[in-house]
Amino acid sequence: MKSERSVGIDCLRAISIIWVLLYHFVPLQIFNRGTFGVLLFFIISGYCIAFSVETSQSAWHFYAKRLGRLLPALIVCGLLTTLFKNVMPDLVEPGRGVTWFDYVYTLISLPTLNVLRVDHHLPDGAYWSLQIEFQFYLFCFLMMALGLKQRLLALLCVVTIFRTLTTSTDFYTSNDFFPFFIAGMSVAALVRGRSREAIIGIAVAFSVELYHLNFNVKQPSVAIEMYRSLLLWSGTAAVYLAARYDHVLLRSLRAAAVPLAFIGVISYPLYLLHQDIGNMILHWAHIGRDYNSALFVRAVVLPGFLAAMAWLVFALVERPAIKPLTALLANPLAWVRRSQPSAAGSRYQAAAPSGDVARQEPVG
Template identity: 25%
Template sequence: MKAASAAGLQDASASLRGQAVPPKLLGLQVLRFAAAFFVVLFHLGVSLQIEFGNRTNVFHNGAVGVDIFFVISGFIIAYTTDPKKGALYFVGRRLVRIVPLYWTLTAGIAVLAMLKPGLLNSTLVNGETLIKSLFFIPFAKASGAVQPILFLGWTLNYEMFFYGIYAACLALGLRSPLVPAAIIVLLVAAVRLVKLDYVPWRFYTNPLMLEFVLGIGLYLLYRRSPAIFHGRSLPIFLMFVASMALRAPLLEIHWLVANGIPAVLLVAAVLPWAPAPTPIVLFMVLLGNVSYPLYLSHPYVLQLAVKLVPDHAGTATQVLLGGAACVLSIALSIVLYFTIERPTQLAASVPKPQR
């Protein structure tokens, strides 16, 4: 355990030195964990509703964590991409970041679904659904939900499509992040003119794609006028709080407004944060490092936890259960990070010997 903690602090320290996260963007690394944890709480609330018949999901606003992820992704891709290194380098880095853990967990869920199909509801595993899941091709389940075998992978389908657009622009020599942003806007607009009963078309033209554009726009503002953000974290954060308080009436306008505005404001609020590398900060960065495995794996920890509790558990039991499930989810994410994600990234970063 001590060795793992030391390695985690080394990872965090490396992030602060710019090897993983630029020092100026340390707040985004911490925010990644916050966004993942928002989603954990949202799914915890859903699980408690299903298992115990709760009327409402007290963590319903946690769904905004996905929107925060997409805005961060748009910002980070525009910020960190070096067009001079080319499209292949860009694609390689993205695949190493996303694929190993996703494929491992997908394989695990596929085996579980084949052995105990009743545990995973509408998840059907066959050759077609497995191939489409592994290669980020959207398809509709029997329930109508457009989700891969590892159901939270639906967000990765959007991510990989965004990366594909960005890589294609780099390959064509179109270096400005405004170009992929414009392509996404055109695609979302095109669905209103071109009506196709084709799942990938309807999926990839969803307005949710515009949150990557919001992230790119935030990057362009930050690059050209960074002084706008300095010293304004608190007022921007208060604007985020206000937007969350007004989320219900904003939903009447459009869900993209209700979710996108808070996500952009929260990302903007953390941009100027660049604290000294204290142990607490390093631990927070470590939590940011494990946000991806936490995001992908937590629903299954939550499901296992709630199924072990009697059907008529009271509020106190549910609170204890929820807290324990969250801790276990984070613990599992740390294990997955050190056993799968970190080793594959380190292996990919080792320079190849010259021949």
């Protein structure tokens, strides 16, 4: 476990998810930009994906790793959310109901960008960011499939600039979030010693975001404003410092860093579970957002309960399922051969390559 994760990056993940939780559950003005926590996630994702691309043996191996990383928790958390909503529909906010078809199709639509164009509802409103993530992953997959792996960051910059300049400022797209992925990938290049590539990438990311700001580009998911640009700049610096000085953070701030990093470890299932289930719990307890006497419940008790649920998902499903599922998706025939009784003695050795890859890259 220790060799697979960066304490600094996990601490930033924790800050991101805590930021989002406080935004959704604590009615204080200071937390009214909680969606910026998602933007920090995007920078972190860009950083981690850069390493995942480098260590992938093929385009499909890269995408198999992404599916293996995201699907286990998504399947379970989406199932829980859909179950709760159907068992207790009176607690669901208007317009946020979901059917079992919606749940099942979400597992298909997210990795395929809804190529079938089927109308459906996501199990939880927070899943909108997964739609953005998968668009980024598919871009990486396509560039790798075309043999352009070594030019991935440059191509992402070119495509982002082109789409930005050729899209109406009144027409919002996922491209509006790509500067955050570019910034994260640029930090990875900087850590790898590719300074020129990193500087160009960061310059493009910052310039595109300033273009968005200057021309009042519309983006309803996360409004484009000066604070968003500041988040891009400060988040990029934070990811660099977390990656570069990870060992210093662990040594000097161990008492604070280790518990915070634990929240980062369970941040993905916590993000998937928190919004609609959390609001259903508040509704069940008759706690409104303007009920100040319940501030402790909203800020501490409820997030703590959701974190416990997320830890169970991580410990029982996500952690044990990631590598086997990745191996299955990456090479189904080899996985079946390993599963035969005659190959039982060689299972661990056969699975070692995917484990070695995981230890060489930050967990995304």
